[in-house]
Amino acid sequence: MNTQNDRAILCATLSVHECDKENFVAWHTHEHLPERMAIPGFVRGRRFVRTDADCHFLILYDVDSLSVLSHPCYLARLNHPTDWTRATLPTFRDGRRSAYRVLAKAGGTRGSYVMSISARPDSLQEINVGLLDDWCGHPGIANIAFAEPDRAASSHVTEESRRSGNRYAEESILLVEGMSERSLREFASTECSRFGFDAKETERLYRLQASVGRD
Secondary structure, three states, X not given: OEEOOOOEEEEEEEEOOHHHHHHHXXXXXXXXXXXXXXXXXXXXXXXXXXXXXXXXXXEEEEEOOHHXXXXXXXXXXXXXXXXXXXXXXXXXXXXXXXXXXEEEEEOOOOOOEEEEEEEOHHHHHHHHHHHHHHHOOOOOEEEEEEEEEOHHHHOOOOHHHHHHOOEOOOOEEEEEEEOOHHHHHHHHHHOHHHHOOOHHHHHOEEEEEEEEEXX
């Protein structure tokens, strides 16, 4: 298990109405992802869609450090959204968006499916001391990241935040990437129940829909 002293992620979940889905997917694919990747410090952007609900999305941006998400270049973009962004953000429903410090990560490949699980406070120390490598030994598990939210980097009030209405997610998270739905479900049934993770969360799986990166 590698300790990640610098790397951070921006994670958002949201849904849209069926009538807004086509516009959201086009906007995020053709404008928002490339726009974010043009900002210094952004490494990779990915959009996942719920396997059982195609209007629900999970979005991940890997960045060089938390400071990227408070940098003037990024904040300037958030305060000067394009017309398309201004029109799209109000269609977000139940949006949750937080910047996370990656505390530990195991596994060296990327998966086509991901499961995001909120970690209970009383399980954090156990997760920090060595489980991730063992967990990556499960068949079909590509990598696992454990991350804690940073309120300061998550809470900038900007033109985009006002329009989207996104809320801050306070829980630490496990992001488990796998090669298939089956591999994630088998992992959840054997490991997640031991730590009392929310069964409803382990049932919500996301499939990769779009990806762009510099590496």
